[in-house]
Amino acid sequence: MVIHQTPGSKVVAPLRDAPAVAGHTGGISARMSERRTTGAASTAGSSAGDARTALWLMAPALALYATFTLLPIAATFWLSFNSSAGFNTSASFVGFDNYAKAAQDPIVWKSLVHTFLWLAYHVVMAGGLGLLLALAVSRLRITQVFFRTAFFLPHLVSLAVVGVIWANIYDPFFGLLNTALTRIGLGAFTQGWLSDPALVLFSVNVASSWQGFGLYMLLFIAGLQNIDRSLYDAAEVDGANAFQKLIYVTLPGLREVTTFVVSLAMINGLKGFATVFVMTNGGPFYQSELITTYIYRLAFQSQNHGLAAVLCILLSLLAITITILFNRWRARLSQ
Amino acid sequence: MLKFLARSTALVAMIAASSLAHAETLKMWGPEQITEPLVAQLWNGIKADFEKANPGVTVEFMPPTGTISNGAVQAVIQSDAGPDVILTNSGIGRISVVRNAKQVMPLTEQYEKRGWKDEIYPWLYTELKGQFGGEIYEVPDGLDALGIWYHKDIFEKAGWKIPATWTEFEALTKSIQETGLQPIAIGPRTTGSAGHLFGNLLQSASGKEVIGKALRREIAWDDPSVAAGAIRLQNLVEAGTIKKEMAGLDLDGASRLWFNKRAAMFVAGPWFTANARKAGYDLANAGYAPMPSDIKGAAIPTGGVGWSWLVPVNSRQPELAMKWIDFMLSDAVMKKRAQDPASTMIYPREIPGVEPPTPVLKDIFAAAAGGVGYNPSVYLPGIVLDTYFQVIQGLISGQVGGEDGMKQIQAKMAEAK
Incomplete structure (x- = not known):
């Protein structure tokens, strides 16, 4: 059997x-x-x-x-190997000439460094402020809805309008910031916020982050609401203080949301364009030039579509690489 | 009954179809200040006159979102849903951008066919003919004459006047600075504004002839005879005559400084009357003088073709666009525009018996009567313009010296060859 x-x-x-x-x-x-x-x-x-x-x-x-994504991607690759002054002109094949030109162009390297800095500023300022405000607002009982709405409002304003508003705030002679500093006796701290080469990128990023933090704050608030209350009770029983609860309960509980917010902030950071375009147009003397603004300048002002296409590919590769590296780091962290 | 209804419907449809077949719309990318009531009133009047003269035609204004310098004109043409005729800031540098991209129609034939060549100054026609090997792509609508605007009341009270020589001008700026006023306001974030002052300084330091040679590539831009103007700007910044913070201002910010009388001088053209009016500035208080120079004959306004009509290659109404340009060049429209309080420019031909509507325009016309010099922003090739404007920003923010800056412009000029 x-x-x-x-x-x-x-x-x-x-x-x-x-x-x-x-x-x-x-x-x-x-x-x-x-x-x-x-x-x-x-x-x-x-x-x-x-x-x-x-x-x-x-x-x-x-x-x-295919029409709006695959075809433009293919066209961008095709353009990058051609010399073209516009869509109405015939393009001539130039091989890797545009790539070589991009590698030798100091403004490309400058704008690449600025793009990384821009991205870092955005993640830290917009993401960080979003987290801080979420922590503060989530403790409120009656006024929470008001503050949530108030802090989210800038996100509803177009980036171009944000640029105009902040350019006026930064005006060295009539602007709110320098006037306020002078009025409270801190005149020594007044700056040329958009003219100082060391400050300009940071200043423009503040405007951009101001527009973006509201969304991140809402995401963090949603994350905070999902943390099991009993963990806080248990921490209290164990005698944990507020800071320890933040470190050992809140932040680990927000891990998933944090990784999502960081990804989102990085993507938004890489897309940075409107505020720079409106507030400084990449200046003064290329000090706030980003890859995106340089692409616009090359494609639509100088009509150098070949070189602009190379930079589009560079930007895409950058986004893909950053996303892959970030996801790997995230996977390793969750292991 | 049903038959009657069907016949009536068919008749109505036929009438509608035939009226649609005759109705034509001309989309026009209009002047920058078209949202200003006074300017809008003038242009709505011109539009009504044109529609009356061309039954069945409707003119539709597209408020401009920018210029060739910031890529807006190129983008709107590329969209293939753009205007049929465009009025925009021009000059060979800008026109070469859209011409090289084959975005605008050549109009040379129309100059002959429609007699446009006799409706602009002969020197202007010669200049246009010499730009692209005889082919012309623009029809000038207005000329620019850039010089110093100042407040008559402040100058009178302080006993100042715009001097004749550069040395005296430097002394004047020092006196102004001592009073706490900003001697010169500039908004280089708006590229045009950056170019206005710089062009004035280049001509003042080198003379019209030398700048003309540099633009024709007969002298290098980093040649000391050309670079002198850039060094002057560097010196003005180092002396605090032009504050470094101004590198963060645009045209509106710098104008605000001048309109509020916190700055004594501003370099602009006749179009500044529109900005002044919008800001509520008393135009009777505005004085105008060319930038002083130690070179004989160099103290004249800089300028060139300021605004032109262009016809995009994808214009859906090319014939109507030509008719519109015909209309704009007509005596009736020219006179109407020149006499209108909204008038802000020098017209492309002499209009006898017409008095400029404001005293400051009268001063500008008088200063430009002997001719104008070169505003390089208008004449430089498109590929060089960006570097040119960034160098000016670099000079004002103290990031680059005059000689180095001019070397960068020269390198770009060599590339453009």
């Missing part, structure tokens, strides 16, 4: 009088096998039909995706 056992299954006794039922069971299995074959054929037929239907249903979305 053979006892059949499959891993994880209960021990099953073999059928008694097996030979007697062999013919019977053989008939059943033959019928079952036949049914299985027919079923498989019909399943194959229906899944092929399903696939066709799915393809038809997806066709509009795929067509849009």
